Amino acid sequence: MSDLLHRLRGRGWRMTAQRRVVAEVLSGDHVHLTADEVLARATLRLPEISRATVYNTLGELVALGEVAEVATDGRAKRYDPNAHHPHQHLVCSDCGAIRDVRPDGDPLADLPPSERYGFTVAAAEVTFRGRCPDCTGT
Template sequence: MPTISECQQLLRGASLRVTRPRVAVLSAVHDHPHADTDSIIRAVRSDLPEVSHQTVYDSLNALTAVGLVRRIQPSGSVARYESRVGDNHHHVVCRACGVIADVDCAIGEAPCLTASDGRGFSIDEAEVIYWGLCPDCVRSQTARSHP
């Protein structure tokens, strides 16, 4: 988890103006990986109660545009944000409770999946989402089926 000073340095390094809302949003994303926008707004408002929804949305868009934050949106889910960027990792999503976890690339470096036919594209990222049940939901399901 970066300090406020480190968040400020990250913003400057990305040529973004350092503002309290941007620092708070970046910090909230670091503190709450895979959080949705409403969760980030709640986290930011714990430090900056007056911040508007629009300011948080604008900050998330700016942070995503410069690569400090990654936006993911598994099928059927709202957008979520994470601070783990630049390593082309993937995600696993629980079908029951919706929890999301990071999964490292299975093969090699980015892109870890080589397209069988790239159609002339210069591919620099592969996105894979694995679906299943998290350990807690598996235990819960097993307990229900074996009373």
């Protein structure tokens, strides 16, 4: 059973066939699918699943804090099931591929008090950008 499915069962989330398929599609490492990609993969497993059901389920998962929305450079939102493990993202500036990364250090510690302008900083999101091996041909 995937980490996401395990967490949802632990919360007592009502697991319909449609919800299960969406959760299964989101399982795995480095998963950052758009809603349309989730729909396409879910339809292969459960042909009768509707677009509305997929979008509603994704919205519920985000509201529960079990899936994070990731937006990069005005591209379509992507859904990241790795919401319970601190990480940052490495994004290909050509094709938009996204990988989870866990750099050393604390990005909050890198922001000096003089640059916080009185804010109580609770979180930092760092996005690393570059070109993936597919786009560089290596």
